[in-house]
Amino acid sequence: MQDEPIPIELTKSVADFLRNDIAPLISGHQAFKLRVAINILDLVTRQLTREDESDAKEIERLRALLGLEGSIAELNRVLAERIARGEVDLATPGLAEHLWATTMDKLAVDQPNYASYRRELDRSG
């Protein structure tokens, strides 16, 4: 086991430093690049915060859907192949729910302000 602070705390401290202390000092193209850099650190922080739990749930859904064991990457590959072959489709119980849940978990990390995601989040209540 590694020591603390944990990675989430470390990336967040760097992002906060860049945002609060450095961003006000620069302008133009460098300021644009810095905003991208801060966005990346924020994304990494969100992923580190959420990934363990969302991956565990995704694997559970994939096992139920496919009747197979495997890593999350392997199971996703099998699901992709079965959809491509037409063995699984939107009429398959659980598929739409699985794809929605998985996609919502991705957006929560990648782009939590994306308008379609905000709309679907409101729908979920």
Added chain:
Amino acid sequence: MIEAELSRSVARWCSGASGVTGAAKLSGGASQETWRFDIVHPDGPIGAILRRSPKGYGAAPTRAAGLAAEAQLMQLAFEAGVPSPRVLHVLTVEDDLGTGFIMQRVEGETIARKILRDEEYAAARPLLARQIGGILAALHRLPQDKLPELRRRGATQEIAEFERDYRSLNWPKPVFELALRWLRDHDPGPAAETTLVHGDFRNGNLIIGADGVRAVLDWELAHLGDPMEDLGWVCVNSWRFGEIDKPVGGFGTREELFAGYEAAGRKVDPSRVTFWEVMGTLRWGIMCGGMMQRFREGPDHSMERAMIGRRASETEIDLLRLLAPRGS
């Protein structure tokens, strides 16, 4: 520097021109650049834009029509009354500037978020969806016997091409598979009529002023195909920039778009438009994957490119909203 070469070039084809000033690069990857500059002229400065592939970068990517074709299409569009910059000069070997062309600079805004939010465009915004319909109708009516050599692509070939692009990424995505399956199952086949298709007609590739659309840009993906492709692409959610209830570029409704198109004397096939909207959403998603691949393999190891890879999930949620809507 580039100003010296541009000055020598304009002296050859712009009568009275004595040089250029203010050359600045607006955008550019390795293979294609856009520059702005002013031609010094006794009647006052002439705003101009250079689009070029620098020397040594002659070969266009396979999907692109090429800069010479782009210049020809813009000039045809201009002559037909489609809002378009006037092409001033097509580069020759003597210009020593690579391949490409010089066009008149049209003032206005291309940044989608500004167009959708700034007060300056508030009066134009409600008119744009209908206006875009009229512009697309005029564009689809450009005389085919005057068009440059263009690739011909219908729905069936496009599905196959995107599937190949996607599989080459080795990036298994169940939502993309679902979309590919849907596209194959809903392939509308050859269009009743094949026309010029702009190929990248969307908010972000239009110059907008307070009075509406002033110019259609970025013709590099122009081809011959189903005219409904342009109507579907302009509605892809990625180009609504947050205004998700206004499908046409965040400006207005499909009904307004269709009304503008039909008022200009052309027929809309709404089910084909939907097909191309799904196709377009997947197309942008696969392009995000391509960005991720280029980031990994270089030479563009930029943060921006890396982050575009992480935007593929935006197209996944949009595909699910189209193909498996919830609570409906």
